[in-house]
Amino acid sequence: MKYRLLLSSLVLLVAALFLASLLLGASDLGPRASLAAFWSGEGAAGLVLREIRLPRALLGVLVGAALGLSGAAMQGFLRNPLAEPGLIGTSGAAALGAVIAIHTGAYAAFALALPLAALLGAGLAVALLLALAGREARALTLILAGIALSSLAGALTALALNLAPSPYAAAEIVFWMMGSLADRSMLHVALATPFIAIGAVVLLRQGRGLDALTLGEDAAASLGVSLPRLRLGVVVGTAALVGAATAVTGAVGFVGLVVPHLLRRAVGAAPSRLLPASALGGAAMLLAADIATRLVVPERDLKLGVLTALVGAPFFLRMIRQIGREGA
Amino acid sequence: MMLLRLEDLTVRRGGVAVVSGVSAEVRAGEVIGLLGPNGAGKTSLLRAALGLLPHEGRASLALLAPGQRARAAAWLPQAREIAWGMPVEAVVRLGRLPHGAGGTAAVERALARMGLQELRGRAATALSGGEQARVLIARALAQEAPLLLADEPTAGLDPEAQIATMQVFVELAAAGGAVVASLHDLGLAARHCTRLWVLSKGRLVADGAPREVLTQELLAKVFHIRAHFADTPEGPVFQPLARLGS
Numbered sequence: 001m002k003y004r005l006l007l008s009s010l011v012l013l014v015a016a017l018f019l020a021s022l023l024l025g026a027s028d029l030g031p032r033a034s035l036a037a038f039w040s041g042e043g044a045a046g047l048v049l050r051e052i053r054l055p056r057a058l059l060g061v062l063v064g065a066a067l068g069l070s071g072a073a074m075q076g077f078l079r080n081p082l083a084e085p086g087l088i089g090t091s092g093a094a095a096l097g098a099v100i101a102i103h104t105g106a107y108a109a110f111a112l113a114l115p116l117a118a119l120l121g122a123g124l125a126v127a128l129l130l131a132l133a134g135r136e137a138r139a140l141t142l143i144l145a146g147i148a149l150s151s152l153a154g155a156l157t158a159l160a161l162n163l164a165p166s167p168y169a170a171a172e173i174v175f176w177m178m179g180s181l182a183d184r185s186m187l188h189v190a191l192a193t194p195f196i197a198i199g200a201v202v203l204l205r206q207g208r209g210l211d212a213l214t215l216g217e218d219a220a221a222s223l224g225v226s227l228p229r230l231r232l233g234v235v236v237g238t239a240a241l242v243g244a245a246t247a248v249t250g251a252v253g254f255v256g257l258v259v260p261h262l263l264r265r266a267v268g269a270a271p272s273r274l275l276p277a278s279a280l281g282g283a284a285m286l287l288a289a290d291i292a293t294r295l296v297v298p299e300r301d302l303k304l305g306v307l308t309a310l311v312g313a314p315f316f317l318r319m320i321r322q323i324g325r326e327g328a
Numbered sequence: 329m330m331l332l333r334l335e336d337l338t339v340r341r342g343g344v345a346v347v348s349g350v351s352a353e354v355r356a357g358e359v360i361g362l363l364g365p366n367g368a369g370k371t372s373l374l375r376a377a378l379g380l381l382p383h384e385g386r387a388s389l390a391l392l393a394p395g396q397r398a399r400a401a402a403w404l405p406q407a408r409e410i411a412w413g414m415p416v417e418a419v420v421r422l423g424r425l426p427h428g429a430g431g432t433a434a435v436e437r438a439l440a441r442m443g444l445q446e447l448r449g450r451a452a453t454a455l456s457g458g459e460q461a462r463v464l465i466a467r468a469l470a471q472e473a474p475l476l477l478a479d480e481p482t483a484g485l486d487p488e489a490q491i492a493t494m495q496v497f498v499e500l501a502a503a504g505g506a507v508v509a510s511l512h513d514l515g516l517a518a519r520h521c522t523r524l525w526v527l528s529k530g531r532l533v534a535d536g537a538p539r540e541v542l543t544q545e546l547l548a549k550v551f552h553i554r555a556h557f558a559d560t561p562e563g564p565v566f567q568p569l570a571r572l573g574s
Contacts, residue, residue, distance in 0.1 A: 079411035222403035269412040
């Protein structure tokens with residue numbers, strides 16, 4: 001079956017990129033020596049592999065899958081190929097939480113203060129969003145509430161930057177917001193994993209509802225889909241994924257937008273099939289982008305979010321032109 | 329067998345009763361044409377009957393749990409939405425959602441009924457408007473619910489597809505199902521429906537066999553037109569002729 005083949009190839013691609021992410025890096029270890037060091041975990045090389053490269057590669061998989069999956073769910077729910085997971089405001093709010101942790105210096109005292117503050121921001125945002133958009137299942141209300149929350153979070157982030165206690169803190173905030181997988185620990189992995197796992201389970205269960213929504217809200221409801229429940233699932237699942245992803249990596253744009261679009265035709269366009277494929281595709285894309293940040297300018301710390309935006313923006317423009325031409 | 333019962337159904341939107349006090353029944357074997365000028369409340373009546381709109385009074389389908397209702401009645405909305413370029417066959421298969429896995433035979437029957445076998449692999453969004461309409465009708469047929477509620481199913485179809493669609497409805501009724509379809513083409517309604525409901529300003533003003541319902545008085549009062557009605561060897565022929573001066 002074509003779909004199974006696609007999923008299997010994506011799994012292989014993710015596995016290959018995961019291995020590459022483990023074996024490529026700043027230290028001059030050859031691939032074989034790296035692998036041996038990873039296996040034994042002994043010496044400086046073993047430490048580098050297990051404590052630096054392994055969390056980095058794991059987060060690449062987790063965060064990439066989170067962004068790809070939530071992007072596919074958001075596009076399916078809003079029936080719009082230009083929708084992206086940041087639309088509901090949780091990534092902006094998570095970034096705000098992290099920025100406040102940097103601003104107040106809390107993260108210097110306690111390493112996990114930053115991701116925890118980001119998760120708190122995402123949680124508050126999703127609670128506010130559901131309160132603002134009410135129980136009505138309309139997509140438009142949700143988008144507007146999301147835009148309002150995003151701009152509020154953006155303004156408060158700018159305020160934190162404006163009032164930064166020192167130029168170093170300001171620079172710290174700016175660099176964090178560019179998004180990166182560098183220098184993360186297994187603690188970050190442990191923190192993000194439960195949220196990403198729960199969010200993924202919630203979103204993967206919405207496949208049927210999203211498929212039915214292809215025919216419009218009325219037809220979906222007549223097929224027995226509960227629109228309020230579908231909406232709650234998509235919002236909560238996306239918030240968990242995006243909140244956790246932003247908390248551990250900062251803002252990484254365009255993956256959630258571009259990956260579902262790239263895979264849509266290959267899966268036959270059905271949202272339920274696009275969900276797992278986009279999770280795998282997102283993981284592959286983020287791993288590849290993270291490897292690229294190490295290879296393109298090895299001596300400088302090129303930020304992951306900068307790279308994905310550089311590659312993603314022109315792609316986005318092409319997509320808009322394509323959609324304009326098809327008139328859809 | 330009774331497939332739908334409406335009792336004193338009323339729908340208010342913005343304080344105005346767009347459907348008021350409609351009581352009616354649908355039995356197996358019937359093809360009911362729901363007629364009425366624009367704004368008469370046809371769509372609101374159908375949606376309320378399914379429980380998709382808040383309403384007063386009772387609609388037997390609205391009392392069912394959503395999954396149960398989806399197996400009791402299929403709904404073909406007027407807005408023809410296909411958001412993604414899924415293959416035709418996959419769109420039709422969406423009708424099987426309330427039934428769980430399987431149902432390939434039902435999908436094949438629906439494709440065959442609407443003459444879509446040759447288009448089955450094409451992306452639905454790449455088809456013409458009329459072809460998309462046929463795909464969506466096939467989707468509703470694949471649901472294989474006893475009752476089909478359809479909102480202007482023949483709008484935008486070519487004459488052959490219009491007749492084919494009405495014939496499919498007649499076949500469904502003959503097989504023990506029933507159809508309620510809102511229609512603007514009174515000629516199609518006269519020829520293919522077993523019964524007509526006429527809505528005017530939210531009220532059900534006529535409910536009966538086509539020949540009894542489509543009288544010059546009713547046409548003048550509800551539709552503001554004059555028409556020619558004849559029984560021919562080919563069956564009843566109905567042709568609107570002119571507007572009546574207001």
